[in-house]
Amino acid sequence: MSVKDCILIADHLTYVYGSGTERVVKAVDDVSFMIHPGEMIGLIGHTGSGKSTLIQHLNGLLAPSEGSVYYHGKDIHDNGFDRKTFRSKVGLVFQYPEHQLFEETVHKDVMFGPKNMGLSAKEADLRAYEALKMVGLEDEYFYQSPFDLSGGQKRKVAIAGVLAMRPEVLILDEPTAGLDPKGRDEILGLVKSFKEKQNMSIILVSHSMEDVAEYVDRIMVMDNGKLVYDDVPEKVFAQYKHLEEMGLRAPEMTYITDELRKQVFPSLPVVTTLQEAKEAILGTFLLDSGVSL
Amino acid sequence: MLRDITLGQYYQTESILHRLDPRTKILASFFYMLSLFLFTNVYVYVLALAMLLLMIELSHVPFKFIIRGMKAIVVLLIITAVFNLFLTKGTTFVSFWKFTITEEGLRNAGFMSLRLIFLILGSSIMTLTTSPNQLTDGLERVFGFLKIFKVPVHELAMMMSIALRFIPILVDETDKIMKAQLARCADFESKNIFKKAKSFIPVLVPLFVSAFRRAGDLAMAMEARCYQGGQGRTKMKPLKYKGRDILTYLVFVLYLAGIFVCGILLPKLLPIY
Ligand SMILES: Nc1ncnc2c1ncn2[C@@H]1O[C@H](COP(=O)(O)OP(=O)(O)O)[C@@H](O)[C@H]1O
Ligand SMILES: [Mg+2]
Numbered sequence: 001m002s003v004k005d006c007i008l009i010a011d012h013l014t015y016v017y018g019s020g021t022e023r024v025v026k027a028v029d030d031v032s033f034m035i036h037p038g039e040m041i042g043l044i045g046h047t048g049s050g051k052s053t054l055i056q057h058l059n060g061l062l063a064p065s066e067g068s069v070y071y072h073g074k075d076i077h078d079n080g081f082d083r084k085t086f087r088s089k090v091g092l093v094f095q096y097p098e099h100q101l102f103e104e105t106v107h108k109d110v111m112f113g114p115k116n117m118g119l120s121a122k123e124a125d126l127r128a129y130e131a132l133k134m135v136g137l138e139d140e141y142f143y144q145s146p147f148d149l150s151g152g153q154k155r156k157v158a159i160a161g162v163l164a165m166r167p168e169v170l171i172l173d174e175p176t177a178g179l180d181p182k183g184r185d186e187i188l189g190l191v192k193s194f195k196e197k198q199n200m201s202i203i204l205v206s207h208s209m210e211d212v213a214e215y216v217d218r219i220m221v222m223d224n225g226k227l228v229y230d231d232v233p234e235k236v237f238a239q240y241k242h243l244e245e246m247g248l249r250a251p252e253m254t255y256i257t258d259e260l261r262k263q264v265f266p267s268l269p270v271v272t273t274l275q276e277a278k279e280a281i282l283g284t285f286l287l288d289s290g291v292s293l
Numbered sequence: 294m295l296r297d298i299t300l301g302q303y304y305q306t307e308s309i310l311h312r313l314d315p316r317t318k319i320l321a322s323f324f325y326m327l328s329l330f331l332f333t334n335v336y337v338y339v340l341a342l343a344m345l346l347l348m349i350e351l352s353h354v355p356f357k358f359i360i361r362g363m364k365a366i367v368v369l370l371i372i373t374a375v376f377n378l379f380l381t382k383g384t385t386f387v388s389f390w391k392f393t394i395t396e397e398g399l400r401n402a403g404f405m406s407l408r409l410i411f412l413i414l415g416s417s418i419m420t421l422t423t424s425p426n427q428l429t430d431g432l433e434r435v436f437g438f439l440k441i442f443k444v445p446v447h448e449l450a451m452m453m454s455i456a457l458r459f460i461p462i463l464v465d466e467t468d469k470i471m472k473a474q475l476a477r478c479a480d481f482e483s484k485n486i487f488k489k490a491k492s493f494i495p496v497l498v499p500l501f502v503s504a505f506r507r508a509g510d511l512a513m514a515m516e517a518r519c520y521q522g523g524q525g526r527t528k529m530k531p532l533k534y535k536g537r538d539i540l541t542y543l544v545f546v547l548y549l550a551g552i553f554v555c556g557i558l559l560p561k562l563l564p565i566y
Contacts, residue, residue, distance in 0.1 A: 022355075061472050084478055092476040099466075100473035102498035112495065116478035147502065161477055 004073075007168055007201060008035040008058055008090065012067035015053055019065065027053040029225035030067075035169060035203070040195050042212030042233075043205045045222030046247040051205050052095065054222065055171050058203075059090040088117050091167030095174045097158030101146040106157050107132065109146050113165040124164075131164035132157070134197075135190055152183040156190070163194070170194060171203040176211060188215055209237070213251040213272040221248070238270045253277045302362070303424050308353035309537060310422040315431025317538040322419040324545050329411055332556030333404050335565060340555050341411055344548055348418050362417050363410070370406055377402035429454035434532060447523025455511070463504060470499045 015028040027050040035041065035058075045051045056062040057069055060076045060083045069076050076086060094100070103109035107128055114124035132142060135156040141149060146157050155175070162170065172191060176184040188204075192215050195202050206212050212219065219236045221229040223246040229236045237243075240250035240258070251272050257280065261268040265284045271277045310318070329341060349359060383397030420428065433450035440446050471481065474495045481496075483489045 056472070059476060061475060084480065087476055088478050094469065094473045094476065097473065099503055100470055100477075100495075100499055102495045102502075112474075112479075113477035116480065165478065 006034040006036045007072065009070040010034075010054075010057065010067070011070065013054070013057055013064045013069070014066040015050075015057065015062060016065045017053075026225050028057070028064075031222075031225075031227045032067075033220065033227065033230055035201050037168075037201055038195070038199045039218060040192070040202045040216045041204065042216035042219045043203055043222065044209060044212065044219060044248060045207065047207055049222040049246075050225040051207075051222055052173055055092060055173060055203065055205060058169070058171060059087050059092045061087075061092070085117070088113065088165040089167055090169045091162040091165055091171065093159050093162050093170070093172045093175060095177055097161075097175075098146075098151065098154035100158060100161075101154060104145060105143045106137070106146050106149070107142045109157060110160045110164050113161055117165060127164045127166065128160070131160040134163055134194065135160045136186075152179060152186065155179070155183075155187065159187075159190075166198075167200065169201040169203065171205070173205045174207070175204070176206070184211070191215065207248070209243070209249055210251050213237070213253075221246070233272045234270045237272050257281070302421065304354045304358060304421045305424075306353050308351060308422065310348065310352045310418070312537065313422075313541060314532055314534055314538045315423050315427040316435055316532060317534070317541050318419045318423055319428075319431050319435050321541055321545050322416055324549060325415045326412055328549060328552045329408050329415075331552060334556065334560055336555035336559045337552055338404070338407055338411075340548070340551050345411060345414055345418075348415075352418055352422050354418075354421050359414065359417055359421065363413065366409065366413055370409055373409060374402045374406050377405050425454055425457035428457070430528070430532060445523075447526070451523075459504075459507070462507070463500070466503055467496065467500055470496050470503075 010031060010033050013028050013031045014026065017023075017025040017027055029050075031054060043051050043055070053062065057064055060069070063077055071086060071089070074081060076083060101109050103112065107125075110128035110131055111124045114127045115121075119127070129142075137153060137156050137160065141153065146154060149157065159172070159175070170191075175187050175191065179187065188211065191202060191204060194200050204212050204216060213233055216233065219229065219231065219233050220227055221236060221243070228242075228246070229239065237250040237254045240254055243250055253271055253274055253276070257268055257271050257277055260281065265281070265288060267287075268284050269280055271280050325341075325344065328337070331337070349356060378394055378398045378401075379392055381395050381398035381401050383395035386394050386396045386399055388394065423431070429450040432453070433446055436444075436446050436450075471479075475481070479492060479495060481489070481492050483492055
């Protein structure tokens with residue numbers, strides 16, 4: 001894909017916290033990449049590697065110390081660039097987004113974004129309803145106080161609050177943090193459905209490979225502020241030795257098939273999910289025993 | 294922006310002032326403040342300035358960092374100076390339009406501003422070199438005598454230490470919530486004051502909710518560890534005076550003596566102002 005049809009370009013971004021003080025931290029260090037329509041990207045890195053700092057540049061909440069961000073070819077920090085509208089186009093869901101809820105009812109809270117965009121009450125109402133439907137919240141909760149919901153439900157409402165702005169790119173910072181396995185699968189499943197139904201580009205931030213392996217078609221790995229890998233999952237996971245040095249782990253399936261490759265099937269490809277592993281092992285097994293599929 | 298307020302903050306580094314007993318620092322600051330109110334003449338203020346500079350030097354806190362704390366009181370300083378300048382009666386120094394500046398006004402404005410600056414800087418040095426925990430320990434001991442009057446000194450000290458502990462956390466939290474609402478196109482830059490006040494509701498509500506949640510969690514954790522107030526509570530690091538504390542007290546006794554000399558004797562020998 002070309003530069004022309006990409007939504008966002010991060011061009012040599014560097015961000016320094018506390019410049020001019022004693023505690024200077026280079027949280028993002030010369031990072032460049034592009035985001036195309038409909039892509040689903042996993043942004044992975046150890047805690048403190050700079051993921052949260054990096055994504056705050058993508059919707060203009062942080063201005064880079066060096067480098068630029070382009071949205072459809074326009075520098076977002078140029079004078080006259082409408083950053084408020086831009087923020088509705090690149091929706092950012094922070095970590096623990098349920099901590100931002102404030103309205104009397106769930107529905108009103110989700111309307112906050114659309115109303116700030118200057119939409120009519122009717123349109124905002126409609127969008128809130130649509131967004132709440134998208135996250136699969138039951139109707140009975142729509143007019144309750146968000147503070148009465150369960151943790152998982154609150155998080156869905158908070159995500160709906162960003163979806164209601166109909167962003168082109170949706171960025172979720174560790175959306176599964178603090179959820180139980182069921183809640184985790186539910187949220188990740190939802191995110192995947194957004195991509196399929198709305199053709200949004202999605203960036204899923206996580207410190208767990210297991211979380212994203214199944215869902216994304218591109219992985220960016222950050223370590224110590226630098227973008228170390230930016231490739232398809234198979235290529236990235238093939239480097240699992242290096243990933244381990246950075247305090248990360250490839251998904252369990254990668255390790256299992258790696259052992260299998262060493263001991264039994266030298267031709268087994270690198271896989272990342274259970275489904276892929278099943279197909280690859282079966283395929284290789286049948287091939288080895290002389291049966292073609 | 295909230296991070297810029299260094300007033301009352303602790304600055305971690307290594308210095309003799311950091312190692313002093315908090316009680317010493319509290320009492321010494323008290324004596325220093327007292328000294329600023331005893332006399333008003335140039336000699337006294339020169340001595341006070343010398344003492345302040347000595348303490349700043351000994352504290353190893355960068356001068357820039359200390360000065361940053363002054364930003365918070367600039368407005369107060371200007372108001373004090375202006376009021377003193379124009380509202381003091383006496384011999385006219387200059388006068389224009391409806392305003393007259395008197396010699397006394399000039400003098401008052403000057404000394405009042407200096408007094409404020411010295412007060413703030415002096416107490417900043419104490420808070421900058423004393424960690425919140427030490428500070429509350431010290432205050433609890435210094436005001437311990439109030440227990441006779443049934444003042445809950447320990448509880449007040451505990452509340453203060455918790456409050457101090459939570460300030461940076463709440464500042465961080467405010468920052469996060471503001472960003473989260475900005476990401477939903479919130480606008481905090483409205484010129485209209487009513488709109489501006491209203492725009493902070495989406496920040497204040499979550500902030501209060503989170504503060505209460507944290508308070509509840511903390512109360513639970515304290516209960517779980519059998520906290521029950523000051524009765525019979527012992528300390529892991531009991532406060533003990535060392536040689537350097539005695540020395541500090543000596544220095545301050547000498548300083549106060551010096552203040553009296555500058556305040557009473559010197560003006561008689563060499564009268565200026
Ligand atoms: N507000 C801040 N002030 C100073 N340093 C910060 C701030 N936020 C993050 N950092 C530092 O920047 C680095 C990257 O942090 P972050 O972007 O939160 O990483 P991640 O999201 O990958 O855990 C860390 O070293 C962190 O301590
Ligand atoms: Mg983070």
